[in-house]
Amino acid sequence: MDAAAGKLNATYITFGGHVELRRYRFLYFAVMFVVYVLIICSNSAILGLIWVQKSLHQPMYVFIAALLFNSLLFSAAIYPKLLADFLSDEQTTSLSQCSLQSFAYYSLCGAEFLLLSAMAYDRYVSICRPLQYGATMRKPTVAVLLALAWLLPACQLVPSLFISRGYRLCHSTLNGIFCNNAISQLFCMDSRAPYITYGAFIALNTIVLPLAFILFTYTKILIISLRGSGDTRRKAAKTCSPHLLVLVSFSCLCSYDVVAARLEVDLDRTARFVMTLQVVLYHPLFNPIIYGLKMGEIRSFPA
Structure with a gap:
């Protein structure tokens, strides 16, 4: 009891979402x-191919490289701590470290949506306005889109690092295996309305609006493709299908994160554990596979 109180006073958080950890920790x-x-x-291999092959120094492949680099950053924010916890007797972290991990997790998730938006815009200009593509997708434009994709989510989340300092912990056990927005459930709050409003504002700017923009651009691409020739339809299917596959899978995983953590849905512990692993496993692992298999120029690069 005293040890638990001491940890609570020292603002330490325990991860309580592991299943049969003592039995299966090595597995x-x-x-x-x-x-x-x-x-x-896998991500580094595709990045390396795009880096060394000059024919791939085009906006579409630059955005793919940025997406894969974002996956590496995302994994680096989650996996080292997760692996250490599997072998540790206690799965704990400090409040400041937890806030920082949550910040990295959500800023990089937001960057993923914005990078997918930039990729959708690139495909829209390429297919719907091919004569304007060279003038529109210049290097400065690509650089600005990449900078905004990483800076906007991070800047919006900076206040969260200071908001958490204004509350004390009422609970010390987080129902998860890494820090996400479930951390808000541990704070002593008279009202969660401001925190929920702030979260909704961030979700609107980094998820809802980019998703609406992506759906709009792909709708326009679909309309143009149906009106065009067979070559136009094949080009659209070849270049857009990987992006749509990544978008759908990533959106589903983000939806789970919001539903399970923000809405405090009472899931079976094992189901929550498996789904949480899917959130950090699926898109960093399968993005390079999807793009490596679908993109002919990357797939045909000589060994």
Whole structure:
């Protein structure tokens, strides 16, 4: 009791979302370590191909490279701590470290949506306004889109680092295996309305609006493709299908994160554990596979 109180006073947080950790800790570690190595190798391989092959120095592939680099940053924010916890006797973190991990997690998730928006805009100009593509998608334009994709979500989340300092912890156990927005449930708050409003504002700017823009651009692309020739339809399907596949899968995982954490849905512990692992496993691991298989120029690059 005293030890728990001491930890609470010292603003330490315990992760309580692991399942049968003492029994399967080495299995969890081995599986997730292999996954992390695959994430690093696969994303780095595609990044390396795009870097060294001058024919791939085009906006579409630059955005793909940025998306894969974002996956590496996302994994680096989650996996090292997750792997350490699997082998530790206590799965704890400080409040400041937890806030920082949550900040990195959501800023990089927001960057993913904005990068997908930039990719959708690139495809829209390429397919719907091909004569204007060279003038529109210049290097400065691409650089600005990349900068905004990473800076906007991070800048919007900076206040969250200071908001958490204004509250004290009423609970010390987080119902998860890493820090996400469920951390708000641990604070002593008279009213959660301001926190929910702030979260809704961020979600609107980094998820809802980019998603609406992506759907709008792909609708326009679909209309133009149906009116065009067979070559136009094949080009649209070849370049847009990977983006749509990534968008759908990533949106579903983000929806789970919002529903499970923000709305405090009472899920079975094992189901929550498995789904949480999917959130940090799926898109960093499968994005390079999707783009490597679908993009002909990358797939045909000589060994």
